Amino acid sequence: MVARRKEKKSQNRIFIPLEGLNQTLENLSKHFTVWVPMPSGENEWSLEFKPLHRGCKILLDRQSTLPPKKVILPQGQTLIEYEYKKSESDPSKQDLVLREVIDESPIIVFGTRPCDVRGFLVCDKVFLQGRYIDVYYRARRLNTLFATLFCREADDACFCSSVGSGPADMEGSDIGITPIDGGWILEGLTDRASEIFSLCDCEAPDEKQIEDARRVQEEVRSMRVGNLRTDGVLEGVKGQFQNMELWRDIAESCLSCGVCTYVCPTCYCFTITDEPQGLRGERLRSWDSCMFYQYTQEASGHNPRPTKLERYRNRLGHKFSYFPLRYSGMIACCGCGRCIRSCPVSIDIRQGVERVREAHHGCVCS
């Protein structure tokens, strides 16, 4: 028994059979909170990442509607809890009691796709680099592991290969999942993987399974998902900034809702509000959207982005120009296509980028 355990600890690959997936992850959930993609409701098409529960339906055969963003950046996150209490030293006064809420519990996100993890690599630049480190983000980020699928499910909205990633991009992932006949091969990519494997209670794959996985990976590596060209967009957004006719063409049908930003793995904007309840309350960080009018509403009454056109320009510009300019060329879009798929009016960000590019090159040439 001891010998077997030892052997397991050193293994870098395990095989999970189709019927053993729930059990394996349930084993893990004794030590970690395990997030998996599952249907949002009984008959719904939409999928979202939720913490595993007994008997839940895990769906790994298509991209989730909502990315796993909320695992690290919850839609509503308590930063501080506060309470006013009668002062013990001076009964005529109140003391303010503050409690910082930092969640460091260990998490595994199982069944992410390269685009999902790429989203966190983008957010890392903002929250973990430079002068200010976000302690709330860091606590969750450092305690979260990603088991990522080699993705074979690209559809007509996907374009990950056009923005510096790809369906076999394992950067940022701790475990690679390769779907093969009869199950999945899990492969350790970082030191943290072996600890997980030792808790899984799974067999090592046989030679044939390893060969199958190798073939699948090779196939996925050879795929190029999307054919968006982004050259010239970096400068193009700046050059076309005041070309409101162009932005009207791109975003005239926009409803100014927050779908694109909330389903986006790389949109990290938040607002902070105090939510009181009597003498106690919390300081809450919650998702915000640059598509909303209130997002840039200034105290003076002025709003620099008064219509959806300026707001859409910002969304596209931020992802394809301002962000890469600040963070050594990294495009703040992972090409997952969620904003395209979920947009109520089917606005296609690829088309917007293409229009900016054309306008820019047109300017340069003439």
Place this chain on the structure above:
Amino acid sequence: MWSEITKKLQETVQNIMPQVEAVIGWERGFNEIRIKPVVIKKEGDISKLVWNPFCVQNLSGYLVKSPAVIPREGRRVAICVKGCDSRSVTALIQEGFLKRDQIFIIGIPCSGTVDWRKVMKRLERSSVIHRAEIKDGRLMVEHAEGVEEIPLREILLRRCLRCVYPNPTVSDVVIGETVSPHIEKEDLYKDVEAFERKSLDERRKFWAETLSRCIRCYACRNACPLCICQDWCIAERRDPKWVTQKPTLKDILLFHGIHALHLAGRCTECGECERVCPMEIPVMFIKEKLNETTLRLFSYEAGIDSNLVPPLLTFNPHETGI
């Protein structure tokens, strides 16, 4: 059939183009089952216009929501409407947001629009769509891993399956043949009635489960042509603050309750709120209940007669039956 109507639509637009500022219609989106709104301003773009059961969006909001196309003196803005959309146009006229003589309404009878999610569900794993065609009441989809044939009725949006106004109620020109509704008018609120027969616990459980999926993206609000507070919605106001930013069921329910109540007696049941929800929450169902009440109390249906004043926008001290 669809290409014929599309052709007629393009011809009609060609004829009226000199008199209008712009034409609001639909064009192909990123694949054949995803259509998107388009604003045609020059003749060269008329060929973009299409009509088929994938033209899901209600375009009437574009007439009033900023930055809307405002016609110059003596000109009009043309808009393509289905039956349900035409009621929104009437409602906007009733409430004074729109002048009838500023718009040119191109009415298109509609036998139902497609819920793309229902199509995707039928395709199982593969989701790259190469071609889609609707013929003789069936959708044929060619996708990456084969061909699927689905009866149209099985993939229509819920709003369409209970539509009683498939033909435009107001228009300057109608393109296509008149169609008959899927249900009888007396059955309009049978879903509401069936739901009300359930116990309080069951109903509470239903709404707790479905509304807990809400991500508060406000697509339901922004897609609604009659949600006219827009940038000043109480959902985001800080001072005074009505709704917290917490993503808890209580706050979500509060938002949807407010949203629905503000539409009581105004909602034309175009179902856009429900169609646009990325989490597939049946939010129109709440409004259906309010409309059922409005019909019972005031014998009033929104967006039918532009001369009527919506019951909750007026006050009559002699009102009876309440």
